[in-house]
Amino acid sequence: MLEPGHTTFHGIVPGLSCSPMGKIQVDVLFGGRDNFRVENILFEVVDLDGPYHALLGRSALAEFIASTHVAYLKMKMLAPSEVLTVVGNYKISLETVLAGSCLAESLFIADEKRRIQMAVALAQSAQLGLTGMSNPLGATAFKPPKETKDIVLDPEYPECIVRISAGLSEK
Template identity: 25%
Template sequence: MDGGSDLNIMYAKTLEKMGVDQTKLCPIRAPFHGVMPGRQAVPLGQIDLPITFGDQSNYKTKTLTFDVVGFPKTFHAILECPCYTKFMAIPNYTYLKLKMPSPHGVITVGTSFRHAYECAVECCGHATVVIAFEELTTLREEVIEEALDTKRSSGSFESVEGSKEVFVDPSSSEGKKVHIRTALSSK
């Protein structure tokens, strides 16, 4: 449960486990932000699904539109403002409860603090892996660009601009030297 967005999100794996074929998705190309820190997401498509809260004696069913995403899941779905509006539900983040009116009284949906904590830890783990992967990809691209520098011939060991000679072992009489760069990036 999250109240900061205008999207209901469902993960492709959840849809697969429900037995819903991805060919039923309506195409959509509008990206959104906020699910993975610093990263935009393009949904695989949208789908309308009937959602029911409550039990056999007291329930409420409405059809919700979900943006389906294909990245690793921590949750089954993320319910946002459109869900709360349709069900006239009120989330209470302090007590991890969602309450809504129904024909036979109030429906209350909740979870434990332990389960919420475990989901949050798993979500942070996924986000960390994604961000680390993107940083590694960027670093590899920079290294490849430097390696393909056309100013130097292949197999050349000439010193480059911004380098200096350093003795491998200053106390040795052999005088072996190496060239190191003086302008390396912080990465």
């Protein structure tokens, strides 16, 4: 029942992006038997190990015409009988934040490890004099032409130079 989606999420896990598997319409209900509110909300489905099962964004809150207060962990909306108040749990909220923080830290550490390993491999290939060796990303190492000349970009700052091939004109 998933429909294709073309959204990319940023910031759910700090430093990483995520593309959804698709999107789906789901009825969301708040309240009880006597006083409730239900709306059909479009959700983007992602394959992430995270502490949240669902995130309600601005469009979902607008559908419910809900008002939130993060510090009090409360959300209020109009319902048929009276104002409906959804109350969060501080203990669960703290556990969720800690779990999300641990997940973000582990993903960030894994990404940093991969970058360090790539830098070490490039440094080792340069140290061994293997300038033509491919780097882990598949591109070959940069090899300047044999004959180059330095061009001063601004006479007031002679240390700012650009190096060009000796066969090129200064213009």
